[in-house]
Amino acid sequence: MNSIGNQPCIKSVKLCLSHVPNLVRHGSKPQREIDAHPETLDEILRAARSFEDAAAYPPHQAFIGNLTPEDLEEIARPWHSKPLVNASPIGPDGLIVEEGPLLCLTAATDPFNLLRLDPQYIGRHREVLSTAEWFTKDDFDALGDGTPQETLNELVKSRGALPLLEKDELIGCVENGHSEDSSLGREIVLENLMAKSSAVLALRMLSGVEERGTDIDYVMGCGEEAVGDRYQRGGGNLAKAVAEHSWCSNATGSDIKAFCCAPNHAIVIGAALVASGLYKNVAVIGGGSLAKLGMKFQGHLRNGMPILEDVLASVAVLIGEDDGFSPVIDLESVGRHTVAAGSSPQAIAEALILEPLASKGLGILDVDRYATELHDPDITEPQGSGNTPLANYRVLASLAVQRKEISREEIPDFVGRFGMPGFSPTQGHIASAVPFLGHACRSLTSGEANHTMFYAKGSLFLGRMTEMSDGMSFILSRNTNAKKRQKG
Amino acid sequence: MTELSGKCVIAIGERDGIPGPAIAEVVRSAGAREVVSFTQCFV
Numbered sequence: 183m184n185s186i187g188n189q190p191c192i193k194s195v196k197l198c199l200s201h202v203p204n205l206v207r208h209g210s211k212p213q214r215e216i217d218a219h220p221e222t223l224d225e226i227l228r229a230a231r232s233f234e235d236a237a238a239y240p241p242h243q244a245f246i247g248n249l250t251p252e253d254l255e256e257i258a259r260p261w262h263s264k265p266l267v268n269a270s271p272i273g274p275d276g277l278i279v280e281e282g283p284l285l286c287l288t289a290a291t292d293p294f295n296l297l298r299l300d301p302q303y304i305g306r307h308r309e310v311l312s313t314a315e316w317f318t319k320d321d322f323d324a325l326g327d328g329t330p331q332e333t334l335n336e337l338v339k340s341r342g343a344l345p346l347l348e349k350d351e352l353i354g355c356v357e358n359g360h361s362e363d364s365s366l367g368r369e370i371v372l373e374n375l376m377a378k379s380s381a382v383l384a385l386r387m388l389s390g391v392e393e394r395g396t397d398i399d400y401v402m403g404c405g406e407e408a409v410g411d412r413y414q415r416g417g418g419n420l421a422k423a424v425a426e427h428s429w430c431s432n433a434t435g436s437d438i439k440a441f442c443c444a445p446n447h448a449i450v451i452g453a454a455l456v457a458s459g460l461y462k463n464v465a466v467i468g469g470g471s472l473a474k475l476g477m478k479f480q481g482h483l484r485n486g487m488p489i490l491e492d493v494l495a496s497v498a499v500l501i502g503e504d505d506g507f508s509p510v511i512d513l514e515s516v517g518r519h520t521v522a523a524g525s526s527p528q529a530i531a532e533a534l535i536l537e538p539l540a541s542k543g544l545g546i547l548d549v550d551r552y553a554t555e556l557h558d559p560d561i562t563e564p565q566g567s568g569n570t571p572l573a574n575y576r577v578l579a580s581l582a583v584q585r586k587e588i589s590r591e592e593i594p595d596f597v598g599r600f601g602m603p604g605f606s607p608t609q610g611h612i613a614s615a616v617p618f619l620g621h622a623c624r625s626l627t628s629g630e631a632n633h634t635m636f637y638a639k640g641s642l643f644l645g646r647m648t649e650m651s652d653g654m655s656f657i658l659s660r661n662t663n664a665k666k667r668q669k670g
Numbered sequence: 671m672t673e674l675s676g677k678c679v680i681a682i683g684e685r686d687g688i689p690g691p692a693i694a695e696v697v698r699s700a701g702a703r704e705v706v707s708f709t710q711c712f713v
Contacts, residue, residue: 651685
């Protein structure tokens with residue numbers, strides 16, 4: 183029993199990918215390059231992947247739980263040239279959806295009708311939507327028949343709306359949220375709407391169309407979007423907006439902002455809220471990052487690859503009271519990166535890894551697996567950004583060498599045993615450790631693992647308010663009550 | 671080996687590598703003058 187109070191558990195995890203090849207042009211880097219060199223758009227369109235290719239991409243299959251990280255490790259890179267045969271877009275941890283259905287969900291959950299879609303475009307996706315468990319009759323009613331082409335053209339030409347194109351066909355538009363407020367400009371509105379709808383998708387999958395999330399008391403957002411108008415840019419609470427559209431009628435919520443390590447902060451705070459008894463069920467949600475679509479596209483084009491940053495990733499995690507089965511978040515071994523800790527990789531790793539392990543009397547080798555920055559190297563290496571998870575696992579291994587838990591020669595074996603290949607799209611906060619949650623929950627219940635550590639870093643210095651980094655870690659452990667129950 | 675003493679240095683650090691301020695500290699100790707230092711995140 184955790185001495186802090188009710189033992190908080192991770193009861194369910196959903197990880198979703200939305201394949202949005204026609205939104206890549208609205209990513210920050212592609213948009214800047216298209217503005218400077220308009221011919222870039224054609225290159226981007228020619229390098230787009232089909233939905234089938236995106237669904238069969240091995241890292242995406244690992245993301246939704248159809249492949250384990252070990253399975254992925256066995257597939258020789260580059261993974262984009264090794265599509266899985268008969269890959270399903272549905273996995274134990276989530277699903278992969280197409281652009282059209284997601285845009286329909288976005289429009290259906292947009293109370294200000296800022297994102298409008300063409301009637302024929304909606305018609306092309308009605309059949310898929312009618313069989314989707316995450317899209318309801320109420321959504322069809324909210325979606326309506328769409329906006330005629332003449333009106334869409336008028337909004338684009340006369341009202342400054344952002345055209346939404348499928349290749350070069352006008353399929354919709356996004357209006358400015360206010361005529362004089364750049365914080366509600368059309369690009370920002372699109373970015374926030376996509377963060378919202380992708381998070382709604384994940385939370386709906388988590389809460390379930392039958393149960394409808396009515397037992398969720400609190401929703402915490404951990405995304406990197408900034409919702410608000412000119413007087414409170416980034417004022418936020420996308421969490422409550424997502425809760426509203428995910429049937430969580432008894433929930434309130436708030437957003438946690440901490441760059442890429444916000445999911446870990448939110449999970450720890452959510453666990454503390456459950457442990458305190460204030461709430462019974464807390465959902466942590468994060469929507470996808472439109473700005474990061476196509477971030478490395480130049481490297482992909484240079485290497486003759488398809489553009490791999492063509493998905494919005496989203497996550498929803500349900501934290502609840504001990505059910506005698508689900509893996510436990512140990513609040514006595516939370517790793518914090520304090521102001522005084524320092525920002526070198528070693529200082530961060532010591533704060534996030536060694537200190538919490540020491541508090542439990544554990545060594546590095548006593549944890550079965552470490553989940554950290556799980557960025558897909560197929561995406562990052564062609565643009566010269568290296569293999570992020572491998573770099574982090576080498577830092578961890580060097581700590582183990584310093585502590586004499588392993589020898590220098592054992593570093594490669596250590597990385598293979600305790601680490602894993604990156605399998606997350608470069609979606610900022612989403613890539614930071616949480617994609618392993620589904621795999622970890624399985625290995626901590628039906629598998630052999632006893633402890634998994636999740637550690638993530640945040641690049642606070644990017645906001646120009648401090649030169650510091652940030653980080654947060656927690657250990658997810660096998661529920662010992664489950665063991666007792668089996669013995670009994 | 672490059673002689674840093676008396677040189678001006680722009681230190682560009684990386685989140686998963688060495689942060690800019692740490693590089694700047696090293697080059698200062700080697701007698702160089704830090705012009706600017708910052709850290710980038712490439713993911």
